[in-house]
Amino acid sequence: MGGGRSPCCDKSKVKRGPWSPAEDVRLVSFIQKHGHPNWRSLPKQAGLLRCGKSCRLRWINYLRPDVKRGNFTLEEEHSIIRLHATFGNKWAKIASHLPGRTDNEIKNIWNTHLKKRSLQLSINANENRTHSLSSASGVSNEFTNIQENTLNQKVTEKATGEVLVEDVDQPSTSSSTISCNTVIQGNASSGLNDTHLYSEEEIFKNNLDQVPLEYEVEFWDMLEPQVISDYDMLEVENWVRLLEKELGPTTTATASQQNDQDDQTNTMGQTISHQISPFWPTSPNNLGW
DNA sequence: AACTACATCAACCGCCCCCGC
C-alpha cells in the first residue's frame, strides 16, 4: 500500500449523513432491478449523490430485505458471546453465524451491552468474590477450571460434591463452599451487596438478563433449546408499513416485476429473486410503489 | 419545563486483502 491512492469518491460532491427515504427507495429500486455489480459506479447509475461505499453500507446494514430487525434475542446474545470468545473482534465472521444480523449491528451491541457486562464482571471477579456452581445444576467441571484460570482462584472439589473456591491473592478472606444452584456473591465495592441464590426456575423466569456474563457461556448450555423464529415477521411488517407511510409511489421497478424474472443472478453470484422474495411484499401495491 | 448526562446506533474513515491486468 502506500501513498497516492485516489479516494473512492470526491467527498465534496457527494451527500453525507443520514439517508432520506427517497434515497432509500432509489437505491432499493436500482438494486432490485440491476443488482450491484459495481458499487463505485452504482450511485451515478442510480442517480444518487452518494459515495459507492455509502450505498453498499446502507444496503448491507439497513435496506437488504433479509436484514433481521428488532432486538437481539437472548439466544443471539449468547451466540455472540461465544463467537466473540472464539473469533475476537472479527465482526463479519461472527455475523456470518447469525443469519440476518450485520457485522455493524453485532459490533454495536457488543460495544454497548455485552462488552460492558463483560468488563463489569471482570472487575467484580478481580475484587472480593467467591462463587461456584453445583454439579447438580449441570454445569461442567470444565467451566470451574476455566474460572480458576481466569480469576486466579484455587478450586477444590470435595467428595461430597461441594466445591471450595479460594482467591489465590486473598486466600484467608474469601473462600467458601457452595453446594447448590448458582451463587452470586459480592461486596460493596463490587456493586453486589447481597448474596443471592438463583434457583434455576428463577433464572428461567425472570433473571436471564442478570446472569453474569462469565457464567453465561456454560450456563446457557443448561437451558433447553428455545424455539425462536428465524425472523420476527412483525418487525418486517412494521418496516414495510413504515416504508408505505414514508415513501411515495415511484416509477421504478416493482417487487412483482422483479419476481417475474427468472432467478436472475447478479455479478456477486447471488440470486436476486431469492434475496428479495422471502420478505419483500409480493405485490407492489403493498408498498405503494 | 429545562438542562445534563448517558446510551444507542447509523454512518463514515481509512486500512487491508484479493483479483484482474
Next chain:
DNA sequence: GGCGGGGGCGGTTGATGTAGT
C-alpha cells in the same frame, strides 16, 4: 511479479433519543 481498483472489514464518530436531576 508489480500495480491499481474494488470490496470488505474494524474502529470511531456524531446525531439522536432517553433517563435522571
